[in-house]
Amino acid sequence: MEIPHPQLSPRTSQNHLLRSHRPRFHPSRYAVHRTVPDPESKQQAAALRGEFHRRRIQERINIVLQYLEMGTNGLLHSEQQDLVLSSAYEAAMEALSSLITQRKRGNGSKRTEKFDQMFRYLQALGLDQRLAGLKIIHIAGTKGKGSTCTFSEAILRECGLQTGLFTSPHLMDVRERYRINGSDISREKFLLHFWECWHQLKAKCVKDLPMPTLFQFLTLLAFKIFLSEKVDVAILEVGLGGRFDSTNVVKEPVVTGITSLGMDHMEILGDTIEKIAFEKAGIFKPHVPAFTVPQKSEAMSVLHDRASKLMIPLEVAPPLSSKTLNGLHLGLAGDHQFTNAGLAVALCRCWLKRTGHLSSFLNENWDAGLPEPFLRGLSAARLSGRAQIFHDELDSEEPEINNSSGDLIFYLDGAHSPESMEACAKWFSNVASDVRYSSHENGHIERKNFQRNLTNENCYNVADKVSKKILLFNCMEVRDPHLLFPQLINTCASKGVHFSKALFVPSMSTYHKVDSGASTISSDISQDVSWQYNLQRIWEKLIYGKRDATVDSCLNSEKSTSLSSLGLLSGDPSQKSDPANLKFTNSAVIPSLPLTLKLLRDCVRENPALQLQVLVTGSLHLVGDVLRLLKR
Secondary structure, three states: OOOOOOOOOOOOOHHHHOOOOOOOOOHHHHOOOOOOOOOOOHHHHHHHHHHHHHHHHHHHHHHHHHHHHHHHOOOOOHHHHHHHHHHHHHHHHHHHHOOOOOOOOOOOOOHHHHHHHHHHHHHHOOOOOHHHHOOEEEEEOOEOHHHHHHHHHHHHHHOOOOEEEEOOOOOOOHHHHEEEOOEEOOHHHHHHHHHHHHHHHHHHOEOOEOOOOHHHHHHHHHHHHHHHOOOOEEEEEOOOOOOOOHHHHOOOOOEEEEOEOOOOOHHHHOOOHHHHHHHHHHHOOOOOOEEEOOOOHHHHHHHHHHHHHHOOOEEEOOOOOHHHHOOOOOOOOOOOHHHHHHHHHHHHHHHHHHOOOHHHHOOOOOOOOOOHHHHHHHHHOOOOOOOEEEEEOOOOOOHHHHOOOOEEEEEEOOOOOHHHHHHHHHHHHHHHOOOEEEHHHHOEEEEOOOOOEOOOOOEEEOOOOEEEEEEEEOOOOOOOHHHHHHHHHHHHHHOOOOOOEEEEOOOOOOOOOOOOOOOOOOOOOOOOOHHHHHHHHHHHHHHHOOOHHHHHHHHHHHOOOOOOOHHHHOOOOOOOOEHHHOEOOOEEEOOOHHHHHHHHHHHHHHOOOEEEEEEEEOOHHHHHHHHHHHOO
16 A cells, blocks of 8 residues: 655655654754744643644654655665664654643543544544444453453454454553454554554544544554454454443444443442443443343343343353363463353354354354364463563573572562452462462463463472562552552462562553553653552551551651662561561562662572562553563
């Protein structure tokens, strides 16, 4: 497909365009030749800064598009093409970031208006009529919807279908949101579809129809990608809620599903389980079968009421059991995944039936067990940042050096609601308390130096190490740590698991910027960590039950104390802190995630007999940032 901007002749000088692979911005080109506004006029100054920024992005876009055209015409060698792709991709991330109008998530006050705009955007892109050609599975819920989508995609891919999967959020790279046949979309295809959508919308958006917000654009891009790639099935995960979610412009999916419901995003969806269930049930459509999982009675009543009004069947999919899997294990770890897998099986079976593909399984005895493609899909499903185990290793490849250091194992789960935190704690308690853990039963295991799933190394012996459990935590300020911490603490304690140290650290990624997986990682330690100190204060009060004044005085005295690698070993979960000496030895605030990782690595290097088991949880943003650092 030809790129419309700009038009280059064959005689265009390569040397002129390749002086640098990075687009340059020349402020003198954008000199404003009119009376300079009054410096006190903040509104005019802000408008000028916005125009300056928009033109800067556009110049960068124009240059990388020139590069891309040269690459497609064979005018660049492979190394130059890599530079072009990197530059074009960074420009796309900058363009995406410009769609974020707020530094924090809004309160949902304009959901109706934004939802109505989605239909106009579809028309602008010429997708409104074509969208009916996608055979969609649409999934909403509070917890487990990403896992259910992942199971569904893997099952249908094993059935021989071309699959498209749209999920959110991404952990390291925005391309993770778009999977084609089980793999993230390539940079080349992403850029092709991205810039086409971008320019079409830029050309047609006017004053009463501004450019879409970030998630609106990403959803529109998903439709464009899946239609262009001609997938047989598109699995869509709802972003937030359901009724006014950007994905809900789909008028007639093949089947819809709702995973487990709980109290989350209450500032937008409502403060009762009934209100939340009503929002989620907004994805139900006339003439479209719906499935859900066992729910609380209040939530189930709302779902049934909505289904009855639409005169559609609502079936409750039973959780799978280990017997159903014929000796295999689910690709996603945790007992709660049997519920998600059961819903995925029901959704896929319904999809196959309604699209005429179930004839391939006519000879199957469903009561006796699941068909082989279903079993393979359930076993092969992978989802980063959910019940994932990452074994960190030293950079050195010399065995004698590696054997002289301790073990550093990360257990990553992006739990951020009370219900998911309880499931995370159960999973961590089970796998971290085992002397030997199985990669099949307990999660996706990776090693830093090999970057692969250890499916052929089922067990890893850690019997000769002294184990200490570390909590690495952060959550968004809209979350309530008073609800999250008790689930984590009590569930772990019930299984005899206690944390030697709790570390509270700010995430690197920010709500107002989209980074690529290759973006530069900042080691800035000057970040505002007041929220992390608040988390530490709440943690200490819950752990030790100290009076507010005692906790505050201890924490205030600790703020200027720097933590060394030896400081990580000072905590003992069986001993309480010493308020008389104003010391909390079992928790700390660290101002930088790279610094935190360095301390952990130094700790195991200096202590060969030590095994650190680090649970990273509370935020998918934090989990993604940790994975970015580990995979560097």
